Amino acid sequence: MSASAQDFRPDIEGLRAVAVAGVVAYHFGLKALPGGFVGVDIFFVISGYLITRHLVAEISETGRLDLLRFYARRARRLLPAALFVIAATLAAGALILSPEEQALYSKGAMFASAYMINLWLIRWSFDYFANDATSNPFIHYWSLSVEEQFYLAWPALLMLAARLERFAVSRKRRTAPAFRFDAIPDGKPLHTFPGIALKPGKRAIIVAIGVVGLVSFILCAWLTSVSQPWAFYFSPLRAWEFAAGGLTSMAPARLLQTRPLLGRALSLTGLTMIGTAYLTFSEDAPFPGFLALLPVAGTVLLLKAGAAGARDGYSPNSGRNWVNAALALPPLQWTGRLSYSIYLWHWPVIVYAGMLAPELTPIERLCCLALTLALSALTYHLIENPIRRNGWLTANAARALVPALLLTGTGVAAAYGNARLAVRDLDPQQRIIAASAAEPSTARARAGCVQDYETVTPAPCVFGDGRRVIALFGDSHADHWSTPLIEAGRKNGYRVVTWLKNSCRASRISVWSAELKRPYAECDRWREQAIAGIIEARPALVVISELALASGRKMAGRGGDTARQDAEWRAGLRSTLTSLSKAGLKVAFIRDVPFNNANVDTCVARALWRDEAPSRCDQTRAYAANDAMAAVERDIVDSIPNAAYVDLTDRFCNATVCHAFIDGKLAFRDQHHMATPFAESLEPEVEKRVISKVGR
Incomplete structure (x- = not known):
């Protein structure tokens, strides 16, 4: 959520940079940061913090939520860049992928366009013979789907909680005042927590967020050890991370404002927690579950401590909080502004590069990073930012929502059509390969x-x-x-x-x-x-x-x-x-x-599609x-x-080579199953x- 100029938090922009840097480092194979994938969890907490802060402020000021305006802002902010990258990824796939792969991954594009790919991936995860997820150029859209599903449900939850408490107070007083937080009898707060004055409705919002967060976390921790794909991809089981950010946005910062040393300690602790997760977690860890508490808590500490230092602009010379001031440095600000586009582009870039050159060198990976940053800058300046700030679109919610719905429908239809067209003209040998790989x-x-x-x-x-x-x-x-x-x-x-x-x-x-x-x-x-x-x-x-x-x-x-x-x-x-x-x-x-270093069905299908010999997919006997x-x-x-x-x-195999295509038949359906x-x-x-x- 873009904050207004007076509410802008440069340290949050820098925290976005830290988050996306972790994700990119992990996906680009930087072994020094095996837990970089927790950058997604940092994004979730930030989203919960900013969205809750904005929604509660609107409820406090107006007594209601303009949901159409809220969704219009979300659509302008997220949809154009996301659909543009989907379209570009499909176009690149037409040059790189075999027709069968195009058909399969176009289904992923279809669900990504509708912000439901996380649900598709849950089913994918339970298919023992599903294609390797690391070759799916749209898999990273799962986190965007989780966020969009959060945006749909969260405003309703906050508004319902506030209305229910206000209704209860009105009945108790046998009056029905207008629903405004600031319309308080005698001008005094109605509810108090220790040291915290709460206007009517805010207590209910805090309780609602707390209950949802607690239930979500308990279920997430349990399912991580029982059925991890559900815990990882299902948005209600990630709601506790958004809730953590939401509660943080409503917690008072006065204590930290008067004790800068405490704020610095909390920020340093938070950054250390995130760094520990980056350095020690791995993809084999039972994640999210209890492990996700580490980066989530670290993000909460940075956000809260940073709120206390917002008044001094995070100047490195202010002496108040050098950790959050460091997050406001220009390189991190630039990366944070581009973080959404970087996230969209980095995965298809590295996936397609890996398909074209399976053993990427460090220099080639750096070139992929440079390409990602270049594409992200172009997307931000030519698509993301202009559309988000377009005066005609911002003037009326319908002007943004109607095109958004049309664009979403177009994206789904285009992905579906691409899936059908990709396999329409398969030659007989390609069809045999596809059928062989699919037959149980x-x-x-x-x-x-x-x-x-x-x-x-x-x-x-x-x-x-x-x-x-x-x-x-x-x-x-x-x-x-x-x-x-x-x-x-x-x-x-x-x-x-x-x-x-x-x-x-x-x-x-x-x-x-x-x-x-x-x-x-x-x-x-x-x-x-x-x-x-x-x-x-x-x-x-x-x-x-x-x-x-x-x-x-x-x-x-x-x-x-x-x-x-x-x-x-x-x-x-x-x-x-x-x-x-x-x-x-x-x-x-x-x-x-024998064991192969890549999925043989995919390799052979690409070879035949490019008029190459299937023998390019053979392995040395020493390896296989x-x-x-x-x-x-x-x-x-x-x-x-x-x-x-x-x-x-x-x-x-003969004495030196193990074959992928034998007597006109596909030998393996994947890396290691006949x-x-x-x-x-x-x-x-x-x-x-x-x-x-x-x-x-």
């Missing part, structure tokens, strides 16, 4: 056969009606073998019973879940029940496959204590195999498939196959009685090397 495995196609993260009780699925039983046990890397195994079993008189759970290895090793942002305890409980159930079922053969430890490290992008991890993995694999072997069961352990770890794995399996190691890597049509083609190999050799 035989087990996954049946609902509930590959169990979700929260499930702890196994639910085996049965395929076929043969007299003998093969048990397929493991994670999604066991699941993609279900297609050829079920067909091979049918031909040989077996029925296949699946024991499958997302991201849950058969090996007894406890892991951290990146999806749940916490230890994956459900996997440990599920695995033990699955092993007991398989032993009780007495199958003729147990087939195990799982994500290789080396592949898991590559996906996570970190190493950690690899020696300890290796030891735990070896012990866990041996433990599971020993339990099955001691029960007298035969075990076939299928070596994991990790033969050294496979040798250790083989030694463990071969040391267990009744266990056999099955290696089908030769179907993917495409189902290619998996079907491996049925003869599975029959030969698993059933005929091991299972008889």
Whole structure:
């Protein structure tokens, strides 16, 4: 919310610069600031502070809210630049993305245009095989969607609270005075908190904001450990951050005005809290939850302490509050003014740059930053600021709202049309690639056969009606073998019973879940029940496959204590195999498939679209196959009685290269799961090397 000239807070403009700098640093891969993503939370608190301050002031002065004028200001401020960047991003995507990607991400643009992409991303997050979010050029619009949803609900909440209290006071006095905060009997405040005089209505607003904030925080903290995407993206669960800013705007600053040393201490503490979050948080942290309290509280302290120093203009020589004075320095003011445009531009710039040059050098990243700043300055000076301050649009709310609604509808329609047009003229090979990537495995196609993260009780699925039983046990890397195994079993008189759970290895090793942002305890409980159930079922053969430890490290992008991890993995694999072997069961352990450094379906689709050979998506065997770890794995399996190691890597790789496109088929649907049509083609190999050799 743009403040009037007399209310302008340069330290808030500087705080915006700090917030957007953290977000950009994080997205541009600056490892020194792994928690830069909390800059979004700083923006949320600032928005709650400024919007609440403005709305309460209007209610106090007029007794009402001009909602049309409020929404017109919001539309002029946010909509033109946002839609312009969406349009430019779609246009650039037509040159960079494959048609399938254009269609998918155009849906993201459609939801972004309607300020509902946060809801779309919640659904996206629960799709195990959803495209990598880091390649979605519109994902950053989720925070703008949360803000817009806040703007819709917040004015109504404040006005309702004020009206309800005023109505109660009027009934009590058996009068019905005009609804004005300043129309107070005897000219005295009606309500007081310790040391705080409150006019009628303001107490109710404080209580309403406090209750909403508390309930929102409790639910957010709980869901962060239960279903993190809801806690992260769902606007009611982020309302507590806006509420924190709102309460801060209504808290008195007189104490700080008379004690400048206290103000400096609070500002320094707040800046330290934000800096600590920037330096120590990571994307694996259970966020937002309790962790978000650190940057939120830091922002609250800076805002409140800065309010006490507003009278002296934050002069660095004033001696009152050098922290907030530093935020008023010209470089931070310039960045803060551009912060909205910078936020809009930085993500599509770095995403598209990463697609064109997957291994960006530091110099290339600096060039991306320069391009972001240049585009942001142009957008601010040519679109954002002129439209926001246009005299004709500011004269009447309808003059801004009607074009805003038309622009929003146009943005949604254009994104939808682009999604349809992108795939209209796909050639047959492109359609085959898209269909191959989308087709689920035989087990996954049946609902509930590959169990979700929260499930702890196994639910085996049965395929076929043969007299003998093969048990397929493991994670999604066991699941993609279900297609050829079920067909091979049918031909040989077996029925296949699946024991499958997302991201849950058969090996007894406890892991951290990146999806749940916490230890994956459900996997440990599920695995033990699955092993007991398989032993009780007495199958003729147990087939195990799982994500290789080396592949898991590559996906996570970190190493950690690899020696300890290796030891735990070896012990866990041996433990599971020993339990099955001691029960007298035969075990076939299928070596994991090669790992690719990018989504193969996307890479191949782009290659074909650009008339390039799919071989550009191949990987070196040294990177993809990790033969050294496979040798250790083989030694463990071969040391267990009744266990056999099955290696089908030769179907993917030669001596030096692992292929992405094999015999005219897409080999992988993403980085590390086989495409189902290619998996079907491996049925003869599975029959030969698993059933005929091991299972008889």
